[in-house]
Amino acid sequence: MTKRWKQRPPGSTWGDWGDDDELGRINLLTPEKVMQGVREVEAGISFCLSLPLDFPGGTALNQRRHPPVLSPTEDMRGNAGTFYNVHMSQMEEWGDARYVDVWTDDVVTLSLQYSTQWDSLAHVGAEFDADGDGIEEAVYYNGYRAGADLVGPEPDAAGDGGRHRCFARHLGLEHMAYTGVQGRGVLIDLAHHLGHDWRGVDLKTLEEIMAADHVVVEPGDMLVLHTGFATEVLNWNREPDPVKIHTMCTYLDARDESLLQWISDSQISALVADNYAVEGLIGRDRDQSRHSFLPIHHLCLFKLGVPLGEMWYLHELAAWLREHGRSRFLLTAPPLRLPGAVGCPLTPVATV
Numbered sequence: 001m002t003k004r005w006k007q008r009p010p011g012s013t014w015g016d017w018g019d020d021d022e023l024g025r026i027n028l029l030t031p032e033k034v035m036q037g038v039r040e041v042e043a044g045i046s047f048c049l050s051l052p053l054d055f056p057g058g059t060a061l062n063q064r065r066h067p068p069v070l071s072p073t074e075d076m077r078g079n080a081g082t083f084y085n086v087h088m089s090q091m092e093e094w095g096d097a098r099y100v101d102v103w104t105d106d107v108v109t110l111s112l113q114y115s116t117q118w119d120s121l122a123h124v125g126a127e128f129d130a131d132g133d134g135i136e137e138a139v140y141y142n143g144y145r146a147g148a149d150l151v152g153p154e155p156d157a158a159g160d161g162g163r164h165r166c167f168a169r170h171l172g173l174e175h176m177a178y179t180g181v182q183g184r185g186v187l188i189d190l191a192h193h194l195g196h197d198w199r200g201v202d203l204k205t206l207e208e209i210m211a212a213d214h215v216v217v218e219p220g221d222m223l224v225l226h227t228g229f230a231t232e233v234l235n236w237n238r239e240p241d242p243v244k245i246h247t248m249c250t251y252l253d254a255r256d257e258s259l260l261q262w263i264s265d266s267q268i269s270a271l272v273a274d275n276y277a278v279e280g281l282i283g284r285d286r287d288q289s290r291h292s293f294l295p296i297h298h299l300c301l302f303k304l305g306v307p308l309g310e311m312w313y314l315h316e317l318a319a320w321l322r323e324h325g326r327s328r329f330l331l332t333a334p335p336l337r338l339p340g341a342v343g344c345p346l347t348p349v350a351t352v
Contacts, residue, residue: 004143005130011264012303014142021142022175024121024305028220028269029183036220037184037330041351047317049333049348050116051230056311057238060245061276065111067238073105113343116230118335119308122150122171122342124301126292141305144170150342167340176307177337183269185331185350186221189213189318190250191228200253200280203262215327219267222331226318227251229275230311251280254295263296264304270333271300272309309333309348317350326352 008014017027054067072084076093084106088099113119125140138146152166190201193209210217217223229249233240251273253259263271271278279296292298300306321327333348335341 004145005139006132007130008143009126009128009303013305014303021305022121022144022171023179024141024307025267025269026176026179026181026305026307028267029179029181029222030220033183033220033269037182040184040326040328041330043324043352045320045352047320047350047352049312049314049317049350050346051234051311051313053110053115053345055115055238056233056240056245057236058240060240060242062114065114067114068108068110070106070108073107110345112341112345113310114345116311116313116345116348117309118173118176118333118344118346119297119301119310120168120171120173120176120335120342120344121301121305121307122168123308124294124297125150126298126302140171141302142171166342168342169340172338172340172342173335173344174337174339174341177334179334180332181270181334182330182332184221185224185272185329186215186217187224187226187314187318187321187327187329188215189226189322189327191226191231191318192322194250196228196232196249198247199250200255200282201250201259202253202256203259206252206259206262213327217266217268220269222270222272222333223266223268224309224312224314224331225252225271225273225275225278226314227273227275228315229273230313231274231315233311234313234315246281249275251275252278252296254279260295260299263299263306268306270307270309271296272312274312274314275310277310278308312348317352320352324352 003019013024057067059066072081074080075082084104086103088101088103089097121141125138125146127136128139129136130139130143140150149170150168188209190209227249232248279294300308330351331348333346335344335346338344
């Protein structure tokens with residue numbers, strides 16, 4: 001029994017790393033696991049696994065997530081959007097000083113899940129009877145509560161023109177950032193075997209590809225799926241096809257119960273793909289039972305404590321690994337240490 005729940009979801013890892021755990025299977029990135037990743041470094045070559053963070057471009061992929069907007073900060077008199085290429089010698093505040101400096105300072109408005117990102121354990125919860133009293137509550141991983149541990153929206157105390165604040169008091173990505181998120185990555189090259197057709201990948205297909213490429217996934221590994229999606233996005237140069245972007249490349253078939261069980265049994269510490277959501281958003285739902293909209297999100301984020309990486313850029317890494325007959329590498333992928341963030345952009349690095 002823990003402080004926040006009397007019963008946990010079947011098959012979950014709630015409480016496995018303590019009553020107050022906020023990391024889930026990131027706890028499996030032990031010093032031994034880091035050393036396994038380090039031992040994969042043979043060539044000393046590093047690959048950037050992030051798209052430019054203003055990709056895919058526009059809002060065709062998700063109407064709620066907008067491209068980042070860069071602008072200058074305010075100047076020393078509070079004039080908004082002016083502190084750019086400022087000649088210090090010309091600023092009245094400094095009198096007759098003859099400084100040579102020219103300064104620029106900027107600010108960004110950024111949707112944290114627009115491009116290459118981590119989904120935290122605070123991203124998806126569920127209605128679940130954690131108290132064992134027959135009444136379902138809105139809870140997240142390890143029993144953290146909506147409204148108490150994840151707060152918002154609520155009026156900003158500063159009264160800044162109607163803005164509202166939200167804050168993950170628990171399960172925010174700052175905890176994951178503090179660990180460094182470093183260990184062994186293992187890549188499965190779906191694109192090489194299946195091309196860029198829009199189709200789900202069940203466990204049978206996944207295991208056939210792993211066997212063909214001699215891919216072995218062990219507990220604590222960060223599993224990385226190359227579908228080719230981010231490569232197509234990059235080729236569009238910020239002008240994505242609004243129809244094709246929703247119907248291209250492979251995704252994990254969350255309707256395959258054996259695949260869900262494999263994810264659970266594998267003990268992977270993180271699940272990453274270069275596509276939009278790792279699993280597929282496949283349209284009209286014909287299931288009349290009560291169930292999750294995104295079963296892999298539900299399994300990984302709510303039950304297992306496995307963070308999801310989405311929209312990573314894997315093209316060059318996948319090509320190099322295939323050329324050299326490899327699938328493993330050192331992966332370093334901490335999110336921003338931004339307290340309370342539910343999702344977060346990052347620049348992952350693979351070293352081979």
